[in-house]
Amino acid sequence: MTSLSFDVKPASQLLAAARPSWLDRWGTFAAGLTVADLPAPVVERTTLVLLDCIGVIAAGMQEPECRALAARLAQTGGSGDCPAIGSGRGLAAGSAALLNGLAGTMLELDEGNQYARGHPAIHVVPALLAAGPRLKSSGADLLTALALGYEIGSRIGIAAKLLVTTHPHGTWGTAGAALAVAHLNRADAAMMIETLNIASTLGLATSRRTMLEGGTVRNAYAGVSNQLGLTAWDLAASGIIGETDGIGSVFGGVIASDFRPELMVEELGERWEIARNYFKRHAACRYTHGALDALGDIVAKAGGRIDPAEVAAIEVDTYVWAAQLDGAEPKNMLAAKFSLPFALATFLANGAATPEAFRDGARQDAATRDLARRVTVREDRGLTARLPGLRPARVRLTLTDGRRFEAEALTNKGDTEDPYSPDEVRAKFADLAGPVWGASHAAAIADCVASIDRAADLSTLTRLLSAPAAAGGSV
Template identity: 65%
Template sequence: MSIVTPGVQPASVLLRQERPAWLAEWGRFAAGFDPGGLPPEVLARARLVLLDSIGVIAAGMQEPELRALLARPNYAGGGAAAVIGAGRALPPLLAAFANGTAGVMLELDEGNQYARGHPAIHVVPAALAAAPKDGRALLGAIILGYEMGARIGIASKLRVTMHPHGTWGTVGAFLSAAHLHGADAETIIQGLNIASSLGLSTSRRTMLEGATVRNAYAGFSNQLGLMAWDLAAAGFTGETDGIGAVYGGIIAEEFSPAAMTEQLGTRWEIARNYFKRHAACRYTHGALDALGEISARLPGLRAADVAAIAVETYVWAAQLDLPQPRNMLSAKFSIPFALATALVHGGASVPAFRPPALRDEAVRDLAARVTVREDAALTAQLPGLRPARLTVTLRDGSTHRAEVLTNRGDTEDPYAREDILAKFREMAAPVWGEAAAETLITAVEAVEEPGGLSRLLPLLAAPPRSAS
């Protein structure tokens, strides 16, 4: 038999495909993975990623949507997994969903510029919910799941209409759970192929529009990753090369198998991550950093002094040109608003994107005077660099320029450990109090020590001060 319709192959041809070599190598690698042999700097970064994730989850859990969600009947029962910052425990699937969703609410979760996404928030909630036996196993699960998710992000090029949340993170979440359950190579391979089919059909418009369903994407990735583990453990199977199929033509334009194993076991993606201090989409950060340079040169600069701001940047940042966002989420994906609110409120902080700031006439007026355009030469520098060029024209006719090539917090310009600890305190102290925040820092730092995990988990289950 033959098929004449272009792009369709008969099963007799299509199913000749054999298991790809990279997938077999990953199965062996993951089954034999022992975090005890990792370089100290990788383990140190993983602890910092865990701490940062706990902080942004706890802070995000205080948002009204999360509080309302947890009051719904389906969340009424108890469970064994902590809902961080809620003083609640739920079954693992629900806890992983709630924690993953909370972690992106404030747009402060870490990311990886090479993967073009946010690996940690897709694996940390799943790893915590999958009942790790000790702190070393927990860190190993986070590192391994992060590695898998990030490498799919590196190897593939998602369609431009896709949002990266909720896609390859599901595969990373599965691998975190599989590691914690001591899965063998064949089960891991089957589970990776199963998990590849369970990503979401995410829309990039959600972030631009302010459709907050977007915040649930990471929650679903964690939940579906745990479900993929259950399916694999129960004997369900995936297609021969699920990752290659899904990311080689279904939700992505291309997939490079070589990127999945390049320097595997020697280059760790979690050690090339970035942390965020601006409470907005990372694509705004270059422009915000450039504005910070200009503000430092012009002490006392006020929004009323500014006649216009012109931003030249790379394509994905240039897309964020909406001057009047409708809610907090869309404001975090607007360069005009981010620059205006940062200048009016002294920084791109969490309050700078809340409703009072959205209604602030000084912010709205300045945002309307910001223009954003793509410079193809700057786009060509992706993904290693994230450049932005800013020209501020004052009402006195003077112009002031600044250009940055990387964002603060990137691998090339990292924040110091103390900067990340300061961010954690800002996130955690309003939830649990300053003393509890310091106790959490100590507990995460010592999570691999004997009894370290048993000391950490009760802290994550503690109720917020508002509930006491």
């Protein structure tokens, strides 16, 4: 009988051999990071991102679903000292992180990162605002953790190719929230690594169909990521362990493929993803923004307004992801924000793609719906080839009198290549937060955030964010 022998190594050696070098480097990088390591432009951009997130959360909190969920979470999870921003309610940390993340995606105005193909900040800020005050974190701690959580989430999004059926919300954002919270808790390198490995397998298996069909559960994905980010840290701090390379496993073969670990450390500490972010003014899916910008140019050429009844047809050639948003009969507000035909029609009917332009009243307007049916959307493979650096769209509009207008946008207004100024981002915050709290209270929040890097703690910001909405506040 033949004797078989095996070279069985101790588990500790197997784990050490299997852990990728990029993860070790990230553990050391995350544990040692301080605000002094962030270049001044990164601190400035992170501060703007924080302000923008607060504004979109407060505005989204006024939606009826958010108000209803706030009441239910207060019943089921109990009250707490973490503000549900714009509601006047204090909730337990996990409940606040969930609700604020959900509210921040309700209006489709949250910032994003075109290279990560997602929205990193709204997956991180609610968790930090829930954890920071309890930990007596400084404003500098908050900004550092935000930049760090944004970075790891974005890097995973860049390094991995999500399945085309997967919605990016609720996936790599969990790792971003978890690492940011670990940083606030002053985790060492080993705990940073463990937290990432745990968080990697706590993300959601999200469906891209939800956004196309108007399944508003999609708005909860970012909120769940924030909640799970808090949970991942609690698990790690309690001694729970993950697999050795959770991110490589999940994003290299479970919900994504073609994971490129070298991109996790390329120019690490030199190129900051939060400094390559984009801000949004159109309250619709970013894939519609190039066409909306081009249509805005056409309206300007035509004298400042085009009557929807005088439009015979609108033709759009754009990149693949935008071309998929070709449904002209959205069933609710979310679906309307992911309908390129409706977004263009309501832009003409209302003068801008504001939150109000996608609500039921605007969506049910007969003239707007008729115009949406006269919009044709096609993919141009040449435009698709220009992703991800550019987001091009070409729009041709024909009037009933035979006149034709054409315009092209190579990138979206607000992108790194064509950014909004800091004043424009602050104006967006005022537009969103002013109707919620009143102009003076919104200005006080903006002033507080502007100097947050010098704040010894987060008590003033938390107090301001805990204020109830003004009577009749809405966006």
